[in-house]
Amino acid sequence: MNKVSATAKSVRVSTRKVRLVADAIRNMSAKDAISALSLIDKRGAGVLSKTIKSAVANAVNNSKLAEEDLVIDALEVFESPFLKRFRPSTRGRVHPYKKRGSHIKVILRSKEEKKEMKSVEENKSALAKATGGKKEEKDGKKD
Numbered sequence: 001m002n003k004v005s006a007t008a009k010s011v012r013v014s015t016r017k018v019r020l021v022a023d024a025i026r027n028m029s030a031k032d033a034i035s036a037l038s039l040i041d042k043r044g045a046g047v048l049s050k051t052i053k054s055a056v057a058n059a060v061n062n063s064k065l066a067e068e069d070l071v072i073d074a075l076e077v078f079e080s081p082f083l084k085r086f087r088p089s090t091r092g093r094v095h096p097y098k099k100r101g102s103h104i105k106v107i108l109r110s111k112e113e114k115k116e117m118k119s120v121e122e123n124k125s126a127l128a129k130a131t132g133g134k135k136e137e138k139d140g141k142k143d
Helices: 015-025 030-039 043-061 111-130
Strands: 003-011 070-079 083-088 094-099 102-110
Touching: 003 043, 015 030, 015 043, 015 070, 015 102, 030 043, 030 070, 043 070, 043 102, 102 111
Parallel strands: none
Antiparallel strands: 003 102, 070 102, 083 094
16 A cells, blocks of 8 residues: 655644644545645645645655545644743733644555555455355355
């Protein structure tokens, strides 16, 4: 299986914001996802686009795959360690808050793999039709 990945770590965009955009482009081709991300006006779109472009470059340069055949297999967004910060408040107090970040992992696969999987399933269904859907036992007796 030709699966290629790219990871962006410690990105200073909240995981919630990145997941919102990631859900919109799951199961798209890499080319369509990049064009869709250029139209999405959200904070996580730029970071996701950059990571997908990196994964495409990895696939083309390292695995010698065609750019047109790449499909997003998995898009994972995890929390990174957050930065603890404090906001000054009245009467000498402070109010703590967290600056959240995320780790983004994009896994691409080739479209050809999906076609191969479909052909195996078609062969199984054709075999089932040919045998009448009945299974044979090891002795050679039919049910």
